[in-house]
Amino acid sequence: xxxxxxxxxxxxxxxxxxxxxxxxxxxxxxxxxxxxxxxxxxxxxxxxxxxxxxxxxxxxxxxxxxxxxxxxxxxxxxxxxxxxxxxxxxxxxxxxxxxxxxxxxxxxxxxxxxxxxxxxxxxxxxxxxxxxxxxxxxxxxxxxxxxxxxxxxxxxxxxxxxxxxxxxxxxxxxxxxxxxxxxxxxxxxxxxxxxxxxxxxxxxxxxxxxxxxxxxxxxxxxxxxxxxxxxxxxxxxxxxxxxxxxxxxxxxxxxxx
Numbered sequence: 636x637x638x639x640x641x642x643x644x645x646x647x648x649x650x651x652x653x654x655x656x657x658x659x660x661x662x663x664x665x666x667x668x669x670x671x672x673x674x675x676x677x678x679x680x681x682x683x684x685x686x687x688x689x690x691x692x693x694x695x696x697x698x699x700x701x702x703x704x705x706x707x708x709x710x711x712x713x714x715x716x717x718x719x720x721x722x723x724x725x726x727x728x729x730x731x732x733x734x735x736x737x738x739x740x741x742x743x744x745x746x747x748x749x750x751x752x753x754x755x756x757x758x759x760x761x762x763x764x765x766x767x768x769x770x771x772x773x774x775x776x777x778x779x780x781x782x783x784x785x786x787x788x789x790x791x792x793x794x795x796x797x798x799x800x801x802x803x804x805x806x807x808x809x810x811x812x813x814x815x816x817x818x819x820x821x822x823x824x825x826x827x828x829x830x831x832x833x834x835x836x837x838x839x840x841x842x843x844x845x846x847x848x849x850x851x852x853x854x855x856x857x858x859x860x861x862x863x864x865x866x867x868x869x870x871x872x873x874x875x876x877x878x879x880x881x882x883x884x885x886x887x888x889x890x891x892x
Contacts, residue, residue: 638765640746642666645760645767647752648775650677654735656773661744668769669740670762672751676735677777678796680728686800687820689727693720694827698859715829717805724800783812783869791874796821806830810881810892812869814840819852826861833862833892835883840865862892 642665646657649671661667674681697713733739737747750763760767780795782788794802796817807830811822814836826832834856836842840863841849856863867885874880881892 640668640765640767642668642746642767642769644668644771644773645670645769646773646775647760648677648777649675649735649740649747650775650777651679652777653677653773653775654740656775657740657745658743661740666746667744668746668748668767670748670750670752670760670767672749672762675737675740676732680731680735682797682800683817685728685731686724687796687817687824689724690720690800690824690828691820693723694824697829698827715805717828718803720805720828721801721803785812785869785872787872791872791879793872793879808833808878810835810879814838814863814865815843816841819856822861823856823859826856826859831860831862833864833881835864835867835869835881835892837868838866864890 644656644660644665645668646653646660647670649657649669653669653671654676657667657669671677679685697715700710700712703710737749740747748763748765748767752760752762755761755766758768758770758772760769760772780797782793782795799821805828806825809822809825809830809832811818811832811834814834818834818836819841822832822834834840839849840853840856853863864883864885867883869881870884870889871882872879873882883890883892
């Protein structure tokens with residue numbers, strides 16, 4: 636028989652939304668349970684906001700010599716220690732992790748279960764050998780990377796936002812598929828740190844944003860040396876001895892990166 640916990644509210648998912656709800660509910664006196672099968676902090680802490688902004692800060696520092704030249708201050712281009720950049724990103728994650736930890740939330744009075752949640756009824760969930768019976772449930776399970784059905788991709792090594800921050804060696808050339816906010820920030824950060832970057836977007840760059848603002852971004856990315864392919868679909872990828880070959884269809888014209 637599973638252990639039984641009776642609660643006022645059960646939150647499934649310990650990312651930004653789930654943590655906020657569980658903490659707030661507990662502080663207002665509700666009996667709160669929080670269930671998480673992966674890392675506490677979810678995408679924001681581990682794969683999104685925190686590591687991406689830490690990487691951007693490192694990239695901005697690497698670009699300081701460009702901006703300084705216009706002010707009459709000249710110095711040599713920097714030497715990038717990518718292992719140290721990796722360590723910096725993970726140090727930032729580690730510095731914030733205690734705020735999102737099991738220990739902190741248990742200290743707030745929240746019961747934390749580490750495991751996958753499964754509904755067993757309208758008002759019951761099982762996780763980690765425990766059944767939770769609650770008046771209300773909040774599903775805050777977040778997202779996971781969408782791997783597009785590109786021919787050859789399954790047989791080719793690739794990165795997602797959940798693995799790219801584990802790189803301890805700078806890629807010589809990074810192909811970023813998707814020109815939305817995440818693709819743009821990752822592409823710009825890696826370019827600032829010395830990698831060649833090709834950014835491929837089926838529609839236009841940042842398709843949901845104001846066209847005038849997007850034009851400012853497009854101009855900056857091109858000026859910084861990114862290759863930007865808009866209106867381009869990746870039709871195939873293939874692992875090669877030198878890395879990866881991607882075939883694009885851009886307005887009916889086939890090209891290879």
